[in-house]
Amino acid sequence: MDFFEVVRTRQSTRAFTSQPLEPEKRQHLLDAINRAPSAGNLQAYEIYAVTRRESLDAMVVAARLKTRGQDYIAQAPIVLVFCANPARSTPRFGSRGETLYCVQDATIACAYAQLAATALGLATVWIGSFDETAVRQAIGVGDDLRPVVILPVGYAAETPDKSVRRPVADLVHRVE
Numbered sequence: 070m071d072f073f074e075v076v077r078t079r080q081s082t083r084a085f086t087s088q089p090l091e092p093e094k095r096q097h098l099l100d101a102i103n104r105a106p107s108a109g110n111l112q113a114y115e116i117y118a119v120t121r122r123e124s125l126d127a128m129v130v131a132a133r134l135k136t137r138g139q140d141y142i143a144q145a146p147i148v149l150v151f152c153a154n155p156a157r158s159t160p161r162f163g164s165r166g167e168t169l170y171c172v173q174d175a176t177i178a179c180a181y182a183q184l185a186a187t188a189l190g191l192a193t194v195w196i197g198s199f200d201e202t203a204v205r206q207a208i209g210v211g212d213d214l215r216p217v218v219i220l221p222v223g224y225a226a227e228t229p230d231k232s233v234r235r236p237v238a239d240l241v242h243r244v245e
């Protein structure tokens with residue numbers, strides 16, 4: 070798949086088969102994520118690769134929405150939790166590092182993860198709606214880290230409808 074096909078193909082998937090993730094694909098994915106840019110190349114984020122059943126179940130509870138559960142988190146063979154790590158960014162960048170860059174670093178790493186997973190034939194869904202304290206407890210980290218995204222990764226058990234986007238002309242504002 071070339072890059073633009075990857076971009077066209079990726080779509081949020083909320084049902085996963087029980088097929089395990091092959092160790093080579095897992096490594097390939099993590100290596101691709103590790104090429105993501107970051108402010109000052111400080112990589113002010115940590116990735117938790119979760120397969121422990123109790124942690125997955127606890128994340129389902131942590132990410133319960135008012136309208137529906139997000140049980141698909143516990144279906145995926147692996148769930149990556151991207152956490153901002155302000156301590157890596159603050160000494161160099163001060164409050165901008167503490168409140169913004171570490172979150173952006175974690176965010177772009179997760180965007181890389183979604184695209185790399187797609188290129189490997191895997192499916193993902195970005196989960197941003199969760200109780201941060203409950204996610205910290207689920208993965209066993211302290212409040213020095215801020216969970217930013219939960220990303221279940223696995224093989225799709227559904228073919229979701231293609232999402233629609235704003236027209237480019239509406240989205241892009243020319244400053245000429």
Ligand SMILES: Cc1cc2nc3c(=O)[nH]c(=O)nc-3n(C[C@H](O)[C@H](O)[C@H](O)COP(=O)(O)O)c2cc1C
Nearest residue numbers: 079080081082083139194195196197198199231232
């Ligand atoms: C910041 C952010 C937060 C999101 N949070 C959730 C979430 O909590 N649960 C969920 O099912 N999808 C979540 N999504 C996925 C979006 O709903 C999805 O990307 C969007 O509807 C477009 O669909 P597509 O990814 O298939 O193109 C989130 C996406 C982003 C970027």
